[in-house]
Amino acid sequence: MKSEANVIQLYSRRVYEDIMTFIGKFESKHTQKNYERSIRNFFLWLHNVNKDIEHLTVDDLKVRNADMLRYQKYLKDHEADYTHITINSHIAPIQSLYEYLETNEYPINSKHTKISMLSDDTEITGSLYLNEAEEMARLFLQDRKLGQEKYALIRTAYTTSFRKSSLLSLKWSDIKKNPLAENYLVTTIGKGNKRHTMPISVDLYNELLKIKGQKYYHKYKDDKIFHLSPNTIQTMMNNIKKKMGILPERNIKFHSLRNVAASFGTIEEAKKHLNHSNISTTERYRKHTAEDYSNSISLRIEDKIDDSILEQLNKEELIHLIMMQNNGTLSQIKREAQELIQIKGEMNN
Known part of the structure; x- marks a missing residue:
């Protein structure tokens, strides 16, 4: 005769095997992995399980x-700052x-798991520009x-494009001197447990070090760089938007700081910087830099302007024209100017 413990173990094994059978019916290994992770996280969270x-x-x-409903709210309030699409993908x-288990005669009602999915918010987070992000940092x-x-958190956020959860998890031990260049390398574990390393300037590293000099900091012994809570960050973002006169319709969030770097470099460079797996995600981040229809190909192809037009401008006008370009173009012009100056210096020597 089977003992009660053996019966419980038998039922436990059966539930696990049926769950894994459900997960295994998907051909994609990526889908299997995501489903298993979502299901595991749910039962680890469920208070009575x-x-x-x-x-x-x-x-x-x-x-x-x-x-x-409580689980959905838990994910919305999570410090990882999940998008609505991500939350939906955890609940689905x-x-x-539960539909599968009910079909296989488990004594459950799958209707109990049915809740309204959150709206698509992939375009909701407002776009922030470099000059605005720099002003935020100065004001803080x-x-x-x-x-x-x-100040250091904001600068690190828009420079590295790390997510809020990654920034708040950063430790001093995650920063190493770059042996090949005059900068520092910061490594974090990002979304999907992907390791992501990003260089930061010596100047930014020195600003981070100044945190250690604050009187309150000495009470912490956890090696973490930042000790601002998600609620504190939410409050400080609300206050700074009012101070800067940023309209509510723009829907600027802390996550908007991650978008700043999207306008620099090529789309492949932006994809690598943002640590995206899919380039279509990067394209969404870059949308705010491509809404100027006056610069559309359909107009430029018909626009015949002689190169000599630039010769009619004086030095001040040319500099003003250059400084009006978008951040990515301006950054490229500066780099090429720096290279020309270096070449001139080498020729003169």
């Missing part, structure tokens, strides 16, 4: 509609699993409380 899927029993599968596998530096930390 808190188990790995290997140990689930039939009783553990009982879920209320209220639980699903759970709903599909004037704060009497945590000014240096806020």
Whole structure:
């Protein structure tokens, strides 16, 4: 006669095997991995379960509609700053699993997992430009409380394009001197557990070091660089937008700082910088730099302007014209100017 422990173990094994059978029906290994991760995270979160899927029993599968709504809110409030699309992608596998288990005669009701999906917010986060991000950093530096930390956080955010969760997880041990150049390398584990290394300037590194000189900082012993909570960051962003007169319709968020670098370099460079797996995601980030229809190919192809037009401008007018270009173009012009000056210097020597 089987003991109660053996029966529980038998049912536990059956639940796990059926879950893995459900996951295995998808041909894509990527889909299988994502589904398993979403399902594992849900049962680890569920307050009355808190188990790995290997140990689930039939009783553990009982879920209320209220639980699903609470889980959705938990993901919305998560410090990882998930988009609505990401949250939906975490919940959909759970709903599909419950339909599958109900079909296979488990004593559950899959309707309990049905909740309204969040709206597509891929275009919602507003675009922020470099001059605005730099102004934000300068204004935060004037704060009497945590000014240096806020300033360094903003600069690191728009320079590296790291996500908020990655920034708040950064430790001093994650920064190493670049042995091949005069800069520092910062490494973080980003979305999808992808390792991402980004160089930062000596100047920015020195600004980070100044955080250690703040009186309050000595109470921390965790090696972390930043100790601002997600709520504090939300409040400081709300305040700075009012101070700068940024209209609510622009919907600027902390995540907008990640967009700043998208306008620099080629789309392939931006993809690498933003650590995107798919270039179509990068294209969405760059949209705000390509909405000037006056510069469209359909107009430029008919626009015959003689090269001599530039000779009619004086030095001040040419400089003004150059400085009016978008950040990516301006950065490229500066780099090429620097190279020309270096070549001239070498020729004179």
